[in-house]
Amino acid sequence: MFELRIHxxxxxxxxxxxxxxxxxxxAEGRNAQAFPxxxxxxxxxxxxSFCRISDRELRLREPVMEPDAIIIQDITLLHQVDVFAGLxxxxxVLLNTARSFEELGLGDLIAGRPPERLCTLxxxxxxxxxxxxxIPNAPLIAGFAALSGLIRLESVIKAISExxxxxxxxxxxxxxxxAYNLIKTRIxxxxxxx
Amino acid sequence: xxxxxxxxxxxxxxxxxxxxEVICAYPISPQTHIVEALGSMVKSGELAPCEFxxxxxxxxxxxxxxxxxxxxxxxxxxxASQGLLFMSEAVYNASGxxxxxxxxxxxxxxxxxxxxxxxxxxxxxxxxxxxxxxFAENNQEALDLHIQAFRLAEELSLPxxxxxxxFILTHAxxxxxxxxxxxxxxxxxxxxxxxxxxPREPVSIGAMVGPEAFMEVRYLAHARHMQALERIPQLxxxxxxxxxxxxxxxxxxxxxxxxxxMVVAMGSVLGTIKDTVDEMRDDGHRIGVLGITSFRPxxxxxxxxxxxxxxxxxxxxxxxxxxxxxxxxxxxxxAMSHLPVPVHTVVAGLGGRAITRKSLHRLFREAEQDVLxxxxxxxLEWDLVNKQLARERNARRSGPAAENILRDIGTVASKIx
Numbered sequence: 001m002f003e004l005r006i007h008x009x010x011x012x013x014x015x016x017x018x019x020x021x022x023x024x025x026x027a028e029g030r031n032a033q034a035f036p037x038x039x040x041x042x043x044x045x046x047x048x049s050f051c052r053i054s055d056r057e058l059r060l061r062e063p064v065m066e067p068d069a070i071i072i073q074d075i076t077l078l079h080q081v082d083v084f085a086g087l088x089x090x091x092x093v094l095l096n097t098a099r100s101f102e103e104l105g106l107g108d109l110i111a112g113r114p115p116e117r118l119c120t121l122x123x124x125x126x127x128x129x130x131x132x133x134x135i136p137n138a139p140l141i142a143g144f145a146a147l148s149g150l151i152r153l154e155s156v157i158k159a160i161s162e163x164x165x166x167x168x169x170x171x172x173x174x175x176x177x178x179a180y181n182l183i184k185t186r187i188x189x190x191x192x193x194x
Numbered sequence: 195x196x197x198x199x200x201x202x203x204x205x206x207x208x209x210x211x212x213x214x215e216v217i218c219a220y221p222i223s224p225q226t227h228i229v230e231a232l233g234s235m236v237k238s239g240e241l242a243p244c245e246f247x248x249x250x251x252x253x254x255x256x257x258x259x260x261x262x263x264x265x266x267x268x269x270x271x272x273x274a275s276q277g278l279l280f281m282s283e284a285v286y287n288a289s290g291x292x293x294x295x296x297x298x299x300x301x302x303x304x305x306x307x308x309x310x311x312x313x314x315x316x317x318x319x320x321x322x323x324x325x326x327x328x329f330a331e332n333n334q335e336a337l338d339l340h341i342q343a344f345r346l347a348e349e350l351s352l353p354x355x356x357x358x359x360x361f362i363l364t365h366a367x368x369x370x371x372x373x374x375x376x377x378x379x380x381x382x383x384x385x386x387x388x389x390x391x392x393p394r395e396p397v398s399i400g401a402m403v404g405p406e407a408f409m410e411v412r413y414l415a416h417a418r419h420m421q422a423l424e425r426i427p428q429l430x431x432x433x434x435x436x437x438x439x440x441x442x443x444x445x446x447x448x449x450x451x452x453x454x455x456m457v458v459a460m461g462s463v464l465g466t467i468k469d470t471v472d473e474m475r476d477d478g479h480r481i482g483v484l485g486i487t488s489f490r491p492x493x494x495x496x497x498x499x500x501x502x503x504x505x506x507x508x509x510x511x512x513x514x515x516x517x518x519x520x521x522x523x524x525x526x527x528x529a530m531s532h533l534p535v536p537v538h539t540v541v542a543g544l545g546g547r548a549i550t551r552k553s554l555h556r557l558f559r560e561a562e563q564d565v566l567x568x569x570x571x572x573x574l575e576w577d578l579v580n581k582q583l584a585r586e587r588n589a590r591r592s593g594p595a596a597e598n599i600l601r602d603i604g605t606v607a608s609k610i611x
Binding site for chain 2: 015018019023026027031033036059060061062063065
């Protein structure tokens, strides 16, 4: 079982991100479950969503407390929410930022962790470029698909197409494709250097 | 066809395939996605003929459903929490009149303190209303139960509540097998009302009944529930023949063979319990599960049969009968009358408190060691409770309890579970 936790703020598509990732996993024949941890839903308030992927039937209903991966859609949460709580030692981290882990003061977090599993992505910029709105969820899940190798880009695109249509879908697909390729290239560079 | 969709969407698709003729609803979380989806199906013409009626309150929603059902229309609505309480008078009327309405209750806590998250307090408050109450373990079962519910309701001329955990199921994306409309048509015949307001054959429905006949009319409701105890398993078996799935029914057991400890629960927490029990079985613990699908009618004999060989029973319930403890466990104890098997009530998950495997492992091991009290509260923060009790001892004007406790906790946004 693979467990993903996504942190963001109301209005950034945090819940939709987990849902689309589950749809992408389902498209590849996996069992998947996505669910939100709803607070009082308000734009800008911290929101958490979860996604589990497994080859067996998923019955578990507890929140993801020891994630295999964390996506952070809004790095201002770093100072507000214990976003890395329970993250497994070899877990994946994908941050939506143009800055590095060190610049964000996360040197301690990444120490001893496999560097090829830690990644940043300027997902909001990519979203603005292709979608015209600062909603970074599609590029982030596509980027995470590349980072983890868990899901193919075409499945992410399929999930986006189920959720959206027309121009919005096209923009999200373009953003997802750019993010996927960007991270794919970066991982290949890391593994070449290593 | 297998689909990865939201639980609310799955239920909306199932309800639409049951061809309701009147849907009335008033929005309240976490039920809203269901009627939103149905509303758009009616608007697009995908679901026709069907009238979608926006009402001004839950009381009106149930009242419209009563009126629609009395004219022979298949009627559906959905609600939760305070919404169910607000329609309560009409809820009793629907069952008292014997009108086969189907209603989804997206289970949510009841305030105060106001809380939008899941527990079973709302449905439990209506347990004596005369409605049948079926609890879904997952979204597949939620979908399937709605199809079975229309059939059951209309056969017995009694309304059915399909209870599904709010957010945990309604807002969860998971795989469901959507039936075809042809399958649903094969299973669910057209509504043949026992009573109908028809100008060509006028009747009056809802007469005042005095002491001379009131008990008899009420007894008939009970008699119909007893009939339902026979029909529910038969309808589930027939459902399996048409759809190939073993869902619904009165109760389900899991790893119950030779179990010394039996855990009883309803709804989606059964999934977490089963995962925990499987892990414990792997370690050699003799523990099993009884999931109750039909809470009303309550399958007393089957509950007794499933539990009588155990050495102890733990009823994990998402509701609290203030002043006594359990609600489900009271019924389980009744089923266990004169048996030398202790029944422990464990109140858990109130107001959306996460029920985790970790806590269940600890709880079930305590049960095995026979150290559980007759009534316990899973993961209750005693420090917070004691602090407030001390405040109340020390000052007359101790202030509002909820606000005091929130102040003691500080910000909650930093917590995951």
